[in-house]
Amino acid sequence: MGGITGLLMALAVAGGLLAVSLKNVLHAIFGLALTLLAVAGLFAVLGSPFVATMQVLIYVGGITVAMVFAVMLSTVVQKHATESPWRRAGAAVVALGFAVGVGMVIAAAGLPDGPAPELVADAWTVRQIGTSLLGDYNVVFEVLSVVLLLAIIGAIVISRHEGEEKQS
Amino acid sequence: MNLESFLLLALILFSLGLYAVMSRRNMIAILIGIELMLNAASLNFMAFNRFLPVEDPTVGQIFVLFIIGLAAAEVAIALSIILIVYRQRKRIDVDDITELKG
Numbered sequence: 001m002g003g004i005t006g007l008l009m010a011l012a013v014a015g016g017l018l019a020v021s022l023k024n025v026l027h028a029i030f031g032l033a034l035t036l037l038a039v040a041g042l043f044a045v046l047g048s049p050f051v052a053t054m055q056v057l058i059y060v061g062g063i064t065v066a067m068v069f070a071v072m073l074s075t076v077v078q079k080h081a082t083e084s085p086w087r088r089a090g091a092a093v094v095a096l097g098f099a100v101g102v103g104m105v106i107a108a109a110g111l112p113d114g115p116a117p118e119l120v121a122d123a124w125t126v127r128q129i130g131t132s133l134l135g136d137y138n139v140v141f142e143v144l145s146v147v148l149l150l151a152i153i154g155a156i157v158i159s160r161h162e163g164e165e166k167q168s
Numbered sequence: 169m170n171l172e173s174f175l176l177l178a179l180i181l182f183s184l185g186l187y188a189v190m191s192r193r194n195m196i197a198i199l200i201g202i203e204l205m206l207n208a209a210s211l212n213f214m215a216f217n218r219f220l221p222v223e224d225p226t227v228g229q230i231f232v233l234f235i236i237g238l239a240a241a242e243v244a245i246a247l248s249i250i251l252i253v254y255r256q257r258k259r260i261d262v263d264d265i266t267e268l269k270g
Contacts, residue, residue, distance in 0.1 A: 005169045009177050016181050016204055020188040025196050032200050035181070039207050042174075043232075046218045051229050055210075058236050063203065063243045070247045071196060074254035091191035099183040106179065111171050112219065124225060132226040133233070144237050151241035155248040 005045050012038035026071050033064045050126045174215035182208035195250050195260045199243065206239050 015038060018031025036059045043052035133141055181204050188201030210232045217228025254260050 002169055005173075009173070012177060013180055016184040019200050019204060020184050020192075025194055025200075028197060028200055032203060035204065036207065039211055042177075042211065043214055045169075046174075046214050048214065048229050051214070051232050054233060054236055058240055059203075059207075063240060066243055066247055067196060067199065070250055073251060074196075074260055087193075088191045091187050094190060095183045095187035098186060099179055102179050102182075103176065106172065106175050111175070113170055113172070124229070129226050129229055129233075132224065132230055136224070137230055140234065144234055148237060148241050151244050155244045158245075159248045159251055 005042070008038045008041040008045065011035075012042070026068065029064060029067050029071065032067075033060055036060050036064065047124050050129060171215055171219040174211060174219075178208040178211040178215070181205075181211070193261045193263055195246075195253070195262055198262065199246050199250075202242075203239065206235055210235050 012035050015031045015034030015036075019028045019035060020031075022028045022031060036055065040052045040055040040060070043049075043055060185201040185204030185208065188204065189198050192198055192201065213228045213231045213235070216222075217225070222228070250260055253265060257264055
């Protein structure tokens with residue numbers, strides 16, 4: 001178990017480094033996909049295969065593919081100007097400062113060390129998630145469905161309106 | 169495999185996303201950074217739910233599912249905005265976008 005977890009963590013960090021460092025956006029998207037897959041594996045290690053499946057289906061299968069389509073439709077990969085070194089240095093300073101600060105907080109927080117407690121029987125099953133989703137969190141579930149509907153309508157309206165305007 | 173290692177991994181992913189959002193100019197690259205940060209948050213929710221005793225053992229998974237759903241909505245809107253900007257300016261640099269009305 002420990003070896004698999006370490007491997008998945010290393011893969012996640014490697015994919016993240018690729019995603020932020022590669023110049024070609026298409027390659028960066030594949031780095032992001034590597035990270036997403038590794039995080040899905042970590043979800044499975046943490047004991048929730050259902051959420052891991054959803055992560056693979058929606059993130060890797062949906063969001064990554066949509067991003068690849070956007071890159072293909074806006075072919076700007078080659079003629080993209082490079083970022084100025086000052087901009088990158090400033091961003092690196094802020095990100096490193098954030099990482100060190102939060103790392104100190106984590107180190108000083110006195111978190112419980114040692115392995116995870118035993119999984120409570122049938123506490124992390126799909127049945128339990130469904131009961132919780134349609135029971136306690138019913139309102140949030142419905143609001144999220146409205147948000148998704150609005151997002152779909154908004155995306156269609158935004159891109160169609162501009163297209164017709166351009167043709168006229 | 170303890171709680172701290174998961175939190176440190178999430179911290180590394182979040183910092184990488186923060187760096188990408190602040191340093192890149194390509195809008196799709198910035199979107200990649202945002203996705204990295206959202207994933208770090210999901211990982212934190214799952215790890216805390218697994219390692220610390222909570223009243224309802226499914227709450228972390230529910231939060232992660234909501235985060236995934238909101239990320240899908242966000243990407244749909246962001247990509248349609250990117251496509252409009254590309255149609256009008258033939259570039260997708262954030263530095264070019266200085267007005268709300270095209």
